[in-house]
Amino acid sequence: MEPAADASAQSTAERGRLLFHAGLCAGCHTAEDGAPLAGGRPIESPYGTFYASNITPDPEHGIGGWSDEDFVRALSEGVSPDGEHYYPAFPYTAFTKLTREDMLAIKAYIDDVEPVAQPNREHDLVWYADWRWPLGLWKALFFEPGTFQPVPERGDAWNRGAYLSEAAAHCAECHSPRNLFGAIIDDVRYAGADAGVEGGSTPNITPSKDQGIGSWTQDMLAFYLEIGMDPDGDFAGGAMAHVIDVGTGKLSAEDRDAIAEYILSLPPIER
Incomplete structure (x- = not known):
């Protein structure tokens, strides 16, 4: 292999590793x-219990037999290699904003994981959510595919933070209220959810002084994303502790700063 090609492969692998952590892949799929x-x-x-799938390179039970196109389609369209719609518990609604290059960098990283021949477990859902065919209608109403588009008047760090928050780390997926059909209510995006991840509530992370994190500085939020300690000296628990442990805590300081800059630039919302 030529040195330039070798360097390019290393660059892709490193980008894939960082995006893998930013996307919290290990958090859900382990x-x-x-x-x-x-x-x-x-x-x-609220619709029952979903069980995360095997995404190791095992060819029978995992994604070892997936082509690049299969992987990109899953993340960008929420469709399996067999043409089956995925439930939005798999946050393709956010991953669709990733660039194709970054999707394939994540796949390259996952392809090097040890394959595990563990069958997937069936979801345990309420009867009306057990049908997949209505998901096509759900997508038509609530899903907008497409790659993240930078905002030219914003700086590079802000756009990096927006990309990581909206596309990779999918922060809004947990920190936003949802309607009766399980879709994010855009007017109160990031304003917390009463029935959030794993059955618990999630806090308002807009810069609202009364209900959100408006009293936090960018350094405070970046530090929280690194070790989980808030400005009062308390530590994150539950799902957020897991997010920090397997996700944001493994990012670079620059990426955590970028996420903090973006989150604190959001409009303050109170519910």
Whole structure:
């Protein structure tokens, strides 16, 4: 291999590693005491329990047989290689904003994970959510595919933070209220959810002084994303502690700063 090609491969692998952590892939797809990325982790929701799938390179139970196009289609359109719609518990609604190059960098990283021959577990959902065919209608109403578009008048750091927050880390997916059909209510995006991830509520992370994190500085939020300690000296618990442990805590300081800059630039919202 030529040195230039080797450097390019290393660059792709490093980008894939960082985006893998930013996307919290291990957080959802690894069960407690389970093999990395072998699936089986329960995800509670108002519609029942979803069980994360095996995304190791195992060719039978994982994604080892997926082509690049299969992987890109799953992340950008929420469709399996067999043409089946995915439930939006898999946040393709955010991942669709990733560039194709970044999607394939994540795949390259996952392809080097140890394959695990663990079958996927069926979801345990209420009867009306157990049908997949209505998901096509749900997408027509609530899903807008497309790559993130930078805002030219904003700086590079802000756009990097917006890309990481909106596309990779999918912060709004947990921190936003949803309507009766499970879609994010855009007018109160990032304003917290009463029934959030794993059955618990999630806080308002807009810069509202009364209900959100408007009293936090950018350094405070970046530090919180690194080790989980808030300005009062308390530490994150539950799902957010897991997010920091497997996700934001593994990012670069520059990326955490960028996320903090973007989040604190959002309009303050109170509910």
